Amino acid sequence: MIDVRHTFAKLFRRSDLTIGARLTACFLTIVLLMIAADAIAIWQLRELAAHNKMLNVADQGSSAIVRLHLDVNSFSGRVVVLSRSHDTREFTSEAASLRETFLRHVQDAEHVLSSSPEIAQDAFISSTLKTLKTTLPSQIDSEIELANAGDWPAIQFRLTGQIQDLIDLSSSLVEGAEERVFQQRARLNEESQRVRNRLYVVVPAAWFITLLVAAVLGWYITQTITIPLSTLTTGAQALARGDFRHEVKIRGNDELAVLGNAFNHASRQLHHQFEMMLEARVEERTRIARELHDTLLQTLLGVLLQLEAVSQLLPERAMEAKEELGSAIEQAADAITEGRDAVHELRRSTVQHNDVAFAIGKFGQDLRAHATAGRPAFRVAVDGESRNLHPDIQDEVYKIAAEALRNAFRHAQANQIDVEIRYDDEQFRMRVHDDGKGIAPAVLSGQAPEGHYGLQGMRERAWRIGGQLTLHSQIDSGTEVKLTVPAAAAYATAGTSSSISETLAAKTSFDSGDRS
Numbered sequence: 001m002i003d004v005r006h007t008f009a010k011l012f013r014r015s016d017l018t019i020g021a022r023l024t025a026c027f028l029t030i031v032l033l034m035i036a037a038d039a040i041a042i043w044q045l046r047e048l049a050a051h052n053k054m055l056n057v058a059d060q061g062s063s064a065i066v067r068l069h070l071d072v073n074s075f076s077g078r079v080v081v082l083s084r085s086h087d088t089r090e091f092t093s094e095a096a097s098l099r100e101t102f103l104r105h106v107q108d109a110e111h112v113l114s115s116s117p118e119i120a121q122d123a124f125i126s127s128t129l130k131t132l133k134t135t136l137p138s139q140i141d142s143e144i145e146l147a148n149a150g151d152w153p154a155i156q157f158r159l160t161g162q163i164q165d166l167i168d169l170s171s172s173l174v175e176g177a178e179e180r181v182f183q184q185r186a187r188l189n190e191e192s193q194r195v196r197n198r199l200y201v202v203v204p205a206a207w208f209i210t211l212l213v214a215a216v217l218g219w220y221i222t223q224t225i226t227i228p229l230s231t232l233t234t235g236a237q238a239l240a241r242g243d244f245r246h247e248v249k250i251r252g253n254d255e256l257a258v259l260g261n262a263f264n265h266a267s268r269q270l271h272h273q274f275e276m277m278l279e280a281r282v283e284e285r286t287r288i289a290r291e292l293h294d295t296l297l298q299t300l301l302g303v304l305l306q307l308e309a310v311s312q313l314l315p316e317r318a319m320e321a322k323e324e325l326g327s328a329i330e331q332a333a334d335a336i337t338e339g340r341d342a343v344h345e346l347r348r349s350t351v352q353h354n355d356v357a358f359a360i361g362k363f364g365q366d367l368r369a370h371a372t373a374g375r376p377a378f379r380v381a382v383d384g385e386s387r388n389l390h391p392d393i394q395d396e397v398y399k400i401a402a403e404a405l406r407n408a409f410r411h412a413q414a415n416q417i418d419v420e421i422r423y424d425d426e427q428f429r430m431r432v433h434d435d436g437k438g439i440a441p442a443v444l445s446g447q448a449p450e451g452h453y454g455l456q457g458m459r460e461r462a463w464r465i466g467g468q469l470t471l472h473s474q475i476d477s478g479t480e481v482k483l484t485v486p487a488a489a490a491y492a493t494a495g496t497s498s499s500i501s502e503t504l505a506a507k508t509s510f511d512s513g514d515r516s
Contacts, residue, residue, distance in 0.1 A: 017252075017253075017254060018253070018254045018255060019224075019225065019254050019255050019256070022221060022224065022254070023221060026217040026218070026220075026221055029213065029217060030210065030213065030214045030217065033206075033209065033210040033213055033214075034210055036206065036210075037203070037206035037207050037209075037210050040202055040203065040206050041199070041202075041203045041206070044195055044198060044199040044202060044203070045199070047195050048192055048195045048196065048199070051188045051191055051192040051195065052192070054184070054188055055184075055185055055188050055189075057112065057115045058180075058181045058184045058185060058188075059181065059185075060112045061109070061112045061113045061115075061181065062178060062181040064105065064108055064109035064112045064113070065109055065125075065129075067105050067108075067109070068102070068105055068106060068109055068129075068132060068170055069167075069170040069171060071098070071101060071102045071105055071136075072102075072132070072136060072167050072170040073167060073170075074098065075095075075098045075102070075136070075140065078094055078095075078098060079091075079095070079143060086150075086152055088147050088148055088150065091143075091144070091147040092144050092147055092148065095140050095143055095144050095147070096140075096144070098140065099136075099137050099140040099141075102136055102137065102140075103133075103137060106129070106132070106133045109129065110129070113125070113129075125180065128169060128172065131169060132169060132170060135169075224254075225256065228250045228256040228257070228260065229256065231248045231249065231250055231260070232248055232250070232256070232259065232260060232263060234246075234248070235247070235248040235260075235263055235267070236263075239267055239270070244267055244268075244270050244271030244274055245267075245271060246267065247264045247267060247268075248260045248263055248264060279464075280464075283457075283460065283461075283464070286457070307325075307328055355386065356389055356394050356397050356398055356401075356421070357380055357382050357386070357419075357421050359398050360380060360398060360401045360402070360405070360419055360421075361380040361419070363398075363401075363402050363405065364378045364380065364405050364409075364417070364419065365378065367405055367406065367409040368409065371409055371410075374413070376408075376409070376412075376414045376415050376416055376417050376434070376436075377415065377416045377417070378416075378417045378418075379416075379417075379418050379419070380418075380419045380420075380421070381418070381419070381420050381421070382421050382422075382423075383420065383421070383422040383423070384422050384423035384424060385423055386423060387423050387491050387492075388491065388492040389428065389490055389491060389492060390489070390490065390491070390492045391492075392465065393428075393465050393485060393489065393490050396461045396462075396464060396465045397428075397430060397465075397483065397485070399461055400430075400458045400461050400462060400469070400481075400483055401419060401430060401432060401483075403454050403457060403458050404432040404458065404481040405417065405419070405432065406454075407454055407479075408432065408434040408436065408479065411436075412434045412436025412437060412438075412478070412479060413436050413437050414434035414435050414436030414437075414478065415435055415436075416434065416435050417432075417433070417434045418431075418432070418433045418434075419431070419432050419433075420433070424487070425487060426486070426487055427484050427485060427486050427487050427490070428484070428485045428486075428487065428490035428491070429482070429483070429484050430482070430483045431480065431481070431482050431483075432480070432481040433478065433479070433480045433481075434478050434479055435477075435478040436478055436479065437475065437476055438473045438474050438475045438476055438477055438478060438479055439471075439473040439479055440475070443455065444471060444473055455471065458481070462483055465485060465489065465490075466485065466486065466489045467483055467484060467485035467486075467489075467490075468483070468484050468485075469481070469482070469483050470482045
């Protein structure tokens with residue numbers, strides 16, 4: 001039972017036709033079946049109508065033959081009456097009128113019988129009709145000649161002889177036609193009954209088949225829509241539960257399959273974004289750990305060592321102990337400054353200004369204002385028309401610049417620190433340069449002592465945003481940090497100018513010579 005349901009589910013999930021095409025095909029199929037059922041009913045009704053027409057023609061043929069028999073009897077009766085009056089003129093006129101009427105009725109009978117092949121092909125009927133057609137007019141002509149000659153006895157003799165024979169012949173014609181019509185009517189009635197019986201069976205069967213096919217097609221169309229929708233509903237519920245790995249399986253090329261593929265793509269994108277968010281949180285925690293380890297914890301460790309030295313000098317060497325204590329107090333103050341700087345950086349968001357140059361400049365000025373070992377000149381220069389960066393790219397660029405500036409202000413012993421930002425059409429570029437003492441080759445190559453992760457963190461951030469980070473440094477010749485990010489990844493809307501209100505960020509450099 002499970003396999004059957006699985007097979008049907010696969011059948012209803014897969015379709016190479018769109019929903020509109022399937023609905024159109026089903027509609028046309030039902031219409032064609034209805035037309036076929038109507039055609040069958042019309043065919044049977046036409047056959048029944050043909051039988052009725054043939055019956056009517058047979059009856060008309062029989063009536064025409066009976067009318068000829070009446071014409072013969074009428075001629076015989078009128079001849080008797082006219083012969084007694086011995087009125088030649090009236091006899092001639094009446095006889096001629098009867099002759100024309102009879103011939104007209106014969107033509108009508110022949111025309112009707114031609115529509116009824118069974119009667120027309122009967123040898124007895126056809127021969128008798130021809131005999132009457134030629135004999136009766138000839139007898140009328142002979143009677144007219146006798147009347148014109150005044151031979152009324154001869155006319156009476158013909159009435160008892162030849163005219164009586166014609167009456168008997170027309171009577172036999174009527175009997176033969178009636179027999180043929182009766183046989184034909186019996187046969188046609190039998191065939192008509194068969195048609196009626198077939199009509200009672202075929203028409204309901206055709207309509208039942210049409211209804212059954214319509215029901216099956218409707219059920220099929222409903223299943224091809226509801227089953228994929230149920231699958232999509234299940235996927236949406238899984239997505240709502242946070243199961244980003246759940247994928248819907250809807251095969252085919254219809255709209256629901258396209259929607260299923262879009263759903264899977266969106267689910268994968270959400271999963272990717274979720275993983276990136278987790279990774280970003282882990283990276284941020286790692287960076288905070290590095291910051292605390294390299295700054296605050298190292299300073300506190302130094303303070304602790306100095307306090308231990310002070311405890312060993314007291315009370316015998318009070319002056320030296322006082323000097324060590326003063327140094328420890330200064331280091332504690334430095335630790336507070338470093339902690340405040342770290343917290344300030346964590347709370348800062350470049351999105352607030354939507355201008356990375358302004359944010360980097362402000363951060364550099366803060367570092368310079370709190371610097372204890374000299375205050376090097378600091379400047380930020382922007383080349384090109386300022387553009388909006390993607391928020392994620394903007395934050396990472398800012399953090400890379402912040403790490404480079406922090407190292408330059410605290411460790412480089414530089415006289416000049418410059419930041420250059422270029423908005424090119426092909427890529428975004430940032431350069432941080434100082435003229436300080438440089439970085440040791442071992443540290444530059446990634447062989448930093450345990451606990452120093454600044455350069456490694458910058459490389460990780462550059463890799464995360466698809467950029468390239470290069471570092472150049474020589475002893476006593478300064479350090480240069482370059483970051484390049486492709487324009488397609490860097491700019492939020494490539495080719496569009498930034499609408500930033502703080503124009504100072506794009507046009508003004510932060511020159512320490514103007515600040516105290």
